[in-house]
Amino acid sequence: MSSLLRLATAGSVDDGKSTLVGRLLYDTKSVLADQLDAVTRASVDKGLSTPDLSLLVDGLRSEREQGITIDVAYRYFATPQRSFVLADTPGHVQYTRNTVTGASTAQLAVLLVDARNGVVEQTRRHAAVLALLGVPRLVLAVNKIDLVSYDEAAFAVIAKEFAAHAASLGYAEGAVLSIPVSALHGDNVARASEHTPWYTGPTLLEHLEQVPVAADPHDAAFRFPVQYVIRPRTPEHPDYRGYAGQIAAGTVRPGDEVVVLPQGLRTTVERIDTADGPLGEAATGTSVTVLLADDLDIARGDLIAAADAPPRVTDELAATLCWLSGTPLRAGAKVLLKHGARTVQAIVSELTARFDEQSLSTVEAPESLELNDIGRAVLRTAEEIPVDDYGTSPRTGAFLLIDPKNGDTLAAGMVGERFA
Structure with missing residues (x-):
């Protein structure tokens, strides 16, 4: 059975993300005949002589009319070697929050640049966001290489600049690969291009098929957020009490000692x-119902964790925030903090730093965080919550800040200080 790779695309407007994704879908034969026919007809209506493959991706009417991508679109395709889930994220600066959403579970990100423009401000911004989210591998697709006459020197300059930027963000040399591509013509996407004999690396698809995928952290400490309490109260199951959810980290077996947080109650898995049917073992990503040896008062939002390696329970968090709202964040703001299935009241007691993704420097004690800013803050919650550092356990180290007035998402948060 082939492995699964979760990847995301990012880049500036008009760098060709939708065309590249459409090309991948087309070249892997992941497009239905009627879809291709519709795209061909639409392309003819636009006066084009070849199908506009970006239309396979830009499904929203407003996107097709404007020629841009404004939402995260998830695409599924496969080859004999591997299956893929791809999050195609928008390029506009005001939609950086969608990049955070799309890249939050990615194991690899494909970052596009236009060969004529090279690394630009949005490239550096997206790379910084990907680094903060812990995306372990990057591919720089230098697109539209045909528009610079397949010039090796132009590609080399861009690849060198980006490699230096990625290294400053903490990426090791082997975690970053630059590939010259033309999404429009298919050069080095699924087939090696005769126009770039100077490039001897893999095509984009070959790299996606071969890149190592980190195994789920089954050896991490067990974490199980309770999504639902199951009490059927039927004649067949009069005393059944189970806790349903998806394992966020680690492995669990019957007989394991666990602790229920934030209460601190200890018991064993029955x-x-x-x-x-029942399992003898369940690991990260598995949806299960856990039955415990003792009848405890457990509710949705509680966390069942390994008793010998529990997360900390606290009402004060030092965290990194990706601010996603057009209304600036200032110290003293009252928000709702959603951590797993639990939502609590919170206050932003202090803004400690803002990250400048262009200069890779920090501004200490900023007055505010503006739309798309990344910063550090201290938050106090009305109730204690169990949390891990994001770098240790992303699922239990991530949270959202929500506007208590209208329910809008204000920020994506990561427990711990993700930049120095």
Whole structure:
């Protein structure tokens, strides 16, 4: 069975992300005949002699009319070697928050630049966001290489500049690869291009098929956010009490000692149920119902964790925020903090720093965080919550800040200081 790679695309407007994704779908034969026919007809209506593959991706009417991508679109395709889930994120600065969403679970990101423009401000911004989110591998697709006459020197300058920027963000040399491509003509996307004999690396698709995928952290400490308490109260199951959810980290087996947080109650796992029957072991990403040896007062939003390696329980968080709202954030703001299935009241007690993704420097004690700013803050919550550092356990180290007045998402947060 082939492995699964979760990837995201990012880049500036008009760098050709939608065309590149459309090309991948087309070259992997992941497009239905009627879809291709519709794209061909639409392309003819636009006066084009060849199908505009970006239309395979830009499904929203407003996107097709404007020729831009304004939302995160998830695409699924496969080759004999591997299956892929791709998040195609928008390029506009005001939609950086969508990049955060799309890249939050990515194991690799494909960052596009226009060969005529090279690394620009938005390239550096997206690379910084990807680094903060812990995306382990980057591909720089130097697109529209045909528009610079397949010039090796032009590609080399861009690749060298980006490699230096990625290294300053903490990426090791082997975690970053630059590829010269033409999404429009298919050069080095799924087939090696005869126009770039000077490039001897893999095509984009070959790299995506071969790049190592980190295994799920089954050896991490067990974390299980309770999504739902199951009490059927039927004649067949009069005393059944199970806790349903998806394992966020680690592995669990019947007999394991666990602690329920934030209460701090200790017990052992009695059984692990699924729709297909009980399991002797369950690991990260598995949706299960856990039955415990003791009848405890557990509710949605509680966390069941390994008793010998629990997260800390606290009402004060030092965190990194990606600010996603047009209304600036200032110290003293009252918000709702959503951590897993638990939502609590919180206050931003202090803004400690703002990250300048262009100069890779920090501004200490900023007055505010503006739209798309990345900064550090201290938050106090009305109730204690169990948290891990994001770098240790992303699922239990991530949270959202929500506007209590209208329910809008204000920020994506990561527990711990993600930049120096």
